[in-house]
Structures are given as structure tokens and as C-alpha cells.
Amino acid sequence: MTRDLSIDVADRDVLVVEDIVDTGRTLEKILDFLRTRSPASLRVCTLLRKKGAGSAATPVDYVGFEIDDRFVVGYGLDLAEAYRNLPYVAAIEEGDGE
DSSP: OOSOOSSOOTTSEEEEEEEEESSSHHHHHHHHHHHTTOOSEEEEEEEEEEOSHHHHHSOOSEEEEEEOSOOEEBTTBOBTTBSTTOSSOEEOOTTTTO
């Protein structure tokens, strides 16, 4: 974290909106940080959640799509700053974009 929250979330309902939950490690750190701020409730919404042990252990309340463990791009997700502006989500095959 490079910056603290700009508003007080104590006793407020907080919704974390994520693009993708992969291993869940980053999300867990964010949730741990937010819990120290005493929100009334803390929920998570993600567009994409990868199938797998890591992401399954991370609590996600609302999931748009569960996907296989593949590297995906589009809708803001990128590979070395490329493919971010695709108007759809696409899987990258090994060797693509390298």
C-alpha cells in the first residue's frame, strides 16, 4: 500500500470490486488492511475468479464468471501493457505476446 484511505470506513458497509481473483494473496492483504478500519461489513465482488486452491480459499461474495487457470486479457487486463483495451476477455496461449 502506498497510500491510506481518503475516507473513514468505520461502521460503513464496504464493497471491494476486483477485476480478477487469481491466487487471492493480494485480495487477502487488502481485506486484512480494511478490517483494521472496522467496517460494518466487508464484501468482495469480482468479474473473474480463477478455479484453484488459492482463489477458492479467498472469500468472494459475488462472482461474475469462474474461469480455468489461464492467463486472460481484455477489459483492462493486460500482458505487458498490450490487449488491455479489448472489448472482451480472451485467454493467452503459451508463447503469445512474447
